[in-house]
Amino acid sequence: MINDAIRHVDLTLAAVALAVIIGVALGIATYTRISLASLATTTTAAFLTIPSIALLGLLIGPFGLGTTPVVIALVVYALLPITRNTIVGLRSVDQSLIDAGRGMGLGRRRLLWRVRMPLAWPIILSGIRVSTQITVGIAAIGAYVKGPGLGNQIFDGLGRFGAANSMNQVLIGTIGIVIVALLFDLAYVLVGRLTTSRGIRG
Secondary structure (H helix, E strand, O other), X not given: XXXXXXXXXXXXXXXXXXXXXXXXXXXXXXXXXXHHHHHHHHHHHHHOOOOHHHHHHHHHHHHOOOHHHHHHHHHHHHHHHHXXXXXXXXXXXXXXXXXXXXXXXXXXXXXXXXXXXXXXXXXXXXXXXXXXXXXXXXXXXXXXXXXXXXXHHHHHHHHOOOOOOHHHHHXXXXXXXXXXXXXXXXXXXXXXXXXXXHHHHO
C-alpha cells in the first residue's frame, strides 16, 4: 500500500512536470496570436475526449506495458488546464504595466519574464493545480497496462471480486488516491503563498 502510494506520487510528479514544461511553452508560444492560441486550446481539449483506457491501449503497441505509456497518457490529459491558463494569464496582464516596462527599457523577452510571467503566475498555478488533480485520478487507470500506483490495489481487488477482503482492497486504493489528491492540493496552496507576492494575492 505505502509503496504503491509512493509510486503514485512519483508518477504524478513526473507527468505534471512534463506537462508544465510543454503546456507553459505552448502557452508562451501562442498567447500573442488568437488563432494559434485557439488551436492550442482546442487541440489539448480534444485530448480529454479520448477515453483513458482506449488511449492506454493504443500506447501499448509502440511503448509496451509499464510506466512509459502511462506517463505519456497522463501528460496528454494534463495539458489543457496548463496551456489554457498560461494563455489566459499572460493575456490578462494590464497593458499599462506592459507600457511602463517598455518605458523602463525592457525588451519583449525581459517583459515576458519580469512582468507578464510573475503577474500571470497565480493563474498558471491554478491550471497546474487542476491538472494535478486530473493526473492523480487518471493515474489509477495506469494499472490496466501494468503501470505503478494505487490503481493496482483497485484492479487487484476488482479482479478478485467476491473473494475475502477484495472490496477492502478496492476501498484502500480509492481512499489512498483521495488522500494523495488532498495532499497535493494542500502543497499547491503553500506553493502559491510562497511564490506569489502579497500585492498580487490581495
